[in-house]
Amino acid sequence: MFSLNELKKGALISLWFVFLTFPIMVIKVDPIERIVQWRWTNALMVGIGTFIVYCIIQFAKYRKSLKSTEESEEDSKEQASFIHKILANTKQRNMLFMVLAAIILIFPHLFSTYQTNIMTTALMYVVLGLGLNIVVGMAGLLDLGFVAFYAVGAYSYALLNHHFGLGFWEVLPIGGGLAAIAGILLGYPVLRLRGDYLAIVTLGFGEIIRLVLENWNEFSKGPSGISNISRPEFFGIEMSLEMSILYIYYIMVGFMIFTIFVVNRLQDSRLGRAWIALREDEIACQAMGIDKQKTKLTAFSLGAFWAGIVGVIFAAKTTFINPASFTFLESAIILSIVVLGGMGSIVGVIIGALVLILMPEYLRALSEYRMLAFGAILVMMMVFRPQGLIANVRRTYRFEKNS
């Protein structure tokens, strides 16, 4: 299976990586004490590790080539859309939904509050991912500053609560609305920009919002943030900490179901189809008589709306916010959820969010390495499965092949 040539190539690659990582991995200097530390074992580990990874990849390739000769390509395609097959069948779909609903409802009673908290976070990212999916997945507008709208929602709750004592349920629509307005404000001037220019302007916008929050002390209390944000109330009943964690969890579940419902309906609506047309071909889309400006703006503001609402929930959940929660990395993670799950596919986004958010949490045992693994997994996913975990199925007509 492994020919001598392949082994030789693997050895060469390992040598290359030993060379590549030599200064950073092997040498460690202390410039103040003026000591040089040579860590030769690291070089050895890099070499052996690279060789093992190379062998695994070669083995996977070998397996794949064997498989593809055995099965026809059509079979693998059918397998890829396993979930979609279930969804297409009404009976199986209802069963799946019931099981999922049962799991979601029972979950907080089976596990500790810590687990519930993590799950709430994951659900928040599901909604954020679905919101960004409208902008990126459906309308094809690459938005790298999505976290700005999230920040608008979180800060509007924090500030309104701090200054005017407004409660969670009053601010929820206000936060969403403010974020949607921010979406329109950003969307309007950048309508003319395309592709990467749009990406960098949205990135810049996100950074501007974060920097303003960080530096405008009178407005946002700067880097120290706002604390003591009140938790959501339930008809004026006082709740213990555990109860309120549970309460937020159920709010988030309900809200997620609402989001999935709306986004799913949007997808097949006139507006949703206009977005998809816009993504596929702007010029053809205009020629069909679709108002490009209006379509883009609704995509931006609707996406922002969800982010704003999740922002309000985030502020209520943590009771403390500061600008450090709204960095570019956050936008990158949300974007990764959308792309990793499969652009434009709702099931994909949900699974992507659960994988990306829960994985680092449960990898805490390897806490130091979790961001390293996160980066590596993003790269590997893109290389080995660029269409995402669950590719979106589009309605297409297929011609039967004549034998």
Add this chain to the structure above:
Amino acid sequence: MDYFIELLFSGLSRGAIYALIALGYTMVYGIIGLINFAHGEIYMIGAFTSFIVATVLSIYGFPLLAIVALAGVAAAIWAASYGLTIEKIAYKPLRHAPRLSPLISAIGMSIFLQNYVLLAQTSDFLPFPELIPEFAFMEPVAHIVGSSDLVILVTTAVAMLILTYVIKFTRLGKAMRATAQDRTMAMLVGINVNNIISATFIIGSALAAIGGLLIASHIGQINFYIGFLAGIKAFTAAVLGGIGSIPGAVLGSLILGLTESFATGYVSSDYEDVFAFSLLVLILLFKPSGLLGKAETQKV
């Protein structure tokens, strides 16, 4: 007036360093149309490599000139190797993938490299040895214009001249321009497109590493996180000038550097980055493809 000149020169040297990094972005974008988000990290790795080499050599008592030369060469070599490897691992398999996939892959690479340096070295700020001594240059002006500003400006100018020569007059440059124009056609006329793309990554990474060495010695400290902001700024500069255009990258970087420097000097240092990004948004509003960028032709 002195203050003005000081700001002017600090802005120019800041812009010059952005230019060194921005060139890598713009060259890669020009050729394969990819935002190489990991480019900022290459710059950071260049800075770290030069830091390690310079410190080791200074502990073993080498003369300053040898330290500077060796640190520069090592930084360029290793950064170029990193650029090459990243291209092979993270971008090459994605040549025909949807447009967003290489972008995500690049973001993943950037997170990976940051944490790799964080784990292998340290998260602390490390003091960078002073490689460019403050020599008494033009005594009355010397207080205003630091020698490191001058070194940075001269180095950048020389690098630009060499790069312009390479792209305009050599075989490699011709092949690069051909690849940038139409990859398939370049392949048809016998250009090894993969090699050209690798060469682009090597040149861009080496330039970023030189930038890393210069700015680290200018500021005096480094950290695993420096690549992110510098990368974003350099990318902003490249977009400002019109991404894909080499003179555009230089112009955009200088404008960005000057804006930041004057804004910090005359308005407030808190909002330095806000000014940079606002300038970008303003310019793109009126010139959607950057200052020197070509307007995209829309194919129907």
